[in-house]
Amino acid sequence: MKVAIGGFSHETNTFNRIPTTRTSFIEPPGRTWQGDAMWPALHGGHPVLSGFHEAATSAGLEVLPTFYAAANPTTGTITADALDWIAEGLLTRIRAAQPDAVLLDLHGAGTSERETDAEAWILARVREVVGPNVALVVVNDPHGNLGFPWLDYVDATIAYKKIPHSDMHERGIEAALLLARILRREVIVSAAMTKPPVMVKSGLMTMSEASLMLIKPPMYWLTGRAYEMEHEQHVLNVSVNVGFGDADTPETGISIVVHTSGQPRLASELAQELGRLAWDLRRGFDTRLVMLAPQAAVERALSTPNWPVILADEGNNTAGGSPGDGTVILAELKSHGWPEAALFIRDAGAVAQCFTAGIGAAIELEVGGKLEPSNGSPVHLAGRIQTLTAGQADLEGLGTTSGRAALVKCGNTDLILTEFPTRQTAPTHYRRFGVEPRLKRIIVVQSAHVFRHEWDTVEHLPRSIIEVDTPGITSPSAREFDYVRVPRPIYPLDDFEWDPTDPNVIMARPSRPTSKSP
Numbered sequence: 021m022k023v024a025i026g027g028f029s030h031e032t033n034t035f036n037r038i039p040t041t042r043t044s045f046i047e048p049p050g051r052t053w054q055g056d057a058m059w060p061a062l063h064g065g066h067p068v069l070s071g072f073h074e075a076a077t078s079a080g081l082e083v084l085p086t087f088y089a090a091a092n093p094t095t096g097t098i099t100a101d102a103l104d105w106i107a108e109g110l111l112t113r114i115r116a117a118q119p120d121a122v123l124l125d126l127h128g129a130g131t132s133e134r135e136t137d138a139e140a141w142i143l144a145r146v147r148e149v150v151g152p153n154v155a156l157v158v159v160n161d162p163h164g165n166l167g168f169p170w171l172d173y174v175d176a177t178i179a180y181k182k183i184p185h186s187d188m189h190e191r192g193i194e195a196a197l198l199l200a201r202i203l204r205r206e207v208i209v210s211a212a213m214t215k216p217p218v219m220v221k222s223g224l225m226t227m228s229e230a231s232l233m234l235i236k237p238p239m240y241w242l243t244g245r246a247y248e249m250e251h252e253q254h255v256l257n258v259s260v261n262v263g264f265g266d267a268d269t270p271e272t273g274i275s276i277v278v279h280t281s282g283q284p285r286l287a288s289e290l291a292q293e294l295g296r297l298a299w300d301l302r303r304g305f306d307t308r309l310v311m312l313a314p315q316a317a318v319e320r321a322l323s324t325p326n327w328p329v330i331l332a333d334e335g336n337n338t339a340g341g342s343p344g345d346g347t348v349i350l351a352e353l354k355s356h357g358w359p360e361a362a363l364f365i366r367d368a369g370a371v372a373q374c375f376t377a378g379i380g381a382a383i384e385l386e387v388g389g390k391l392e393p394s395n396g397s398p399v400h401l402a403g404r405i406q407t408l409t410a411g412q413a414d415l416e417g418l419g420t421t422s423g424r425a426a427l428v429k430c431g432n433t434d435l436i437l438t439e440f441p442t443r444q445t446a447p448t449h450y451r452r453f454g455v456e457p458r459l460k461r462i463i464v465v466q467s468a469h470v471f472r473h474e475w476d477t478v479e480h481l482p483r484s485i486i487e488v489d490t491p492g493i494t495s496p497s498a499r500e501f502d503y504v505r506v507p508r509p510i511y512p513l514d515d516f517e518w519d520p521t522d523p524n525v526i527m528a529r530p531s532r533p534t535s536k537s538p
């Protein structure tokens with residue numbers, strides 16, 4: 021039997037004013053693979069797609085690559101043209117493949133200027149093309165803002181359980197194995213979804229088991245309970261989608277999805293239980309309880325005898341939609357006399373000036389704060405150019421690139437200027453530019469939580485982590501943003517009571533009449 025594999029990924033921060041265009045998907049750091057060009061991704065180049073391929077092949081299915089497009093989350097709303105182009109690419113190839121089943125990798129927080137739930141719109145059209153009897157299983161990112169229509173189109177949708185996402189490959193395998201069971205008619209999948217009215221923004225989405233987390237975040241408890249439920253009889257998958265509060269859409273918010281084997285009522289009950297737990301834990305998502313202001317953060321980091329200290333630049337998180345030129349922490353470091361610290365700023369103009377001046381030159385620059393008004397003002401600084409780098413491709417094994425880069429030394433602070441936005445999600449990202457983070461007192465990461473896996477769980481490098489309440493479009497303080505499309509009431513914008521047993525807040529879909537005879 022033939023299984024078509026494809027996907028589409030963009031986590032759309034609707035507060036980012038720069039549109040995400042067709043070019044954002046085609047040119048690096050975006051990536052698009054069509055037909056046979058998908059094979060390297062299926063053979064290990066992409067964690068979810070290779071999981072699909074590995075498990076589908078082992079189940080005796082013939083894999084047909086179709087279309088996959090992803091754009092970096094450093095630009096905002098997807099244009100209608102780009103979404104049409106993606107749908108066309110995917111649908112044309114799925115139609116031509118005439119598959120018995122479909123596996124899709126869809127982020128879930130894609131928003132276009134025309135469709136707020138871009139993936140649901142794509143799923144509807146895929147279902148139209150393949151008809152009601154072709155099994156369709158999706159892997160989604162738990163930062164997806166899933167709406168109820170998803171369940172109308174898919175047999176199952178399975179989210180990563182870890183944030184940072186260290187289990188993408190396993191979820192790809194899980195989805196393909198479930199698809200194979202559906203095709204063999206071993207299971208008939210029921211689904212239920214509930215959406216507790218809680219919106220979570222930026223760094224509070226962490227589902228960390230990292231050593232430094234003594235107080236576990238709400239997602240730790242929610243996902244822990246989901247794991248337990250998966251051991252119960254008839255339960256196939258329980259996914260907790262924390263959602264993406266950086267998107268102002270009608271679908272924004274947590275969603276809980278439960279799949280059982282032919283037990284729609286059980287699916288509803290479990291979804292309801294997790295919905296209630298999410299609601300009960302909602303105050304754990306309150307930024308005012310867990311963040312430090314920039315000045316206090318730098319002072320605390322400088323006064324501690326235990327270092328390195330990581331300062332997580334929450335408002336300037338390039339994985340959450342920031343263009344990566346936030347200067348608030350840079351300005352604090354300057355006003356503290358350039359201490360032993362290291363940080364990245366995206367500023368293509370400053371990089372060009374450094375290349376003109378050359379290695380070893382003393383230089384004065386106006387750095388950052390040019391692309392997003394809430395990211396702080398440009399910082400005037402004087403430093404010496406230490407190194408120039410032609411281009412660091414493939415920073416994370418995902419085809420992302422810094423472009424040209426310059427290391428500028430200001431006092432004891434190492435400032436790495438890059439042409440494109442980067443994320444410092446691993447210590448190696450500093451080392452590639454000649455900076456050893458263990459020797460620094462302060463390390464800044466333009467990352468809300470993704471950095472925790474490599475820095476903390478793998479390398480045990482920081483002695484402490486401070487989440488800094490910086491301004492910028494990825495600031496976790498939802499109350500500071502003007503939302504016009506999110507469903508109201510919603511926590512933390514509104515103060516209200518919620519009844520998790522209200523039948524209007526849960527949607528159960530009985531078993532799908534899938535699929536073709538084996």
Ligand SMILES: [Zn+2]
Nearest residue numbers: 161162163185
């Ligand atoms: Zn994610």
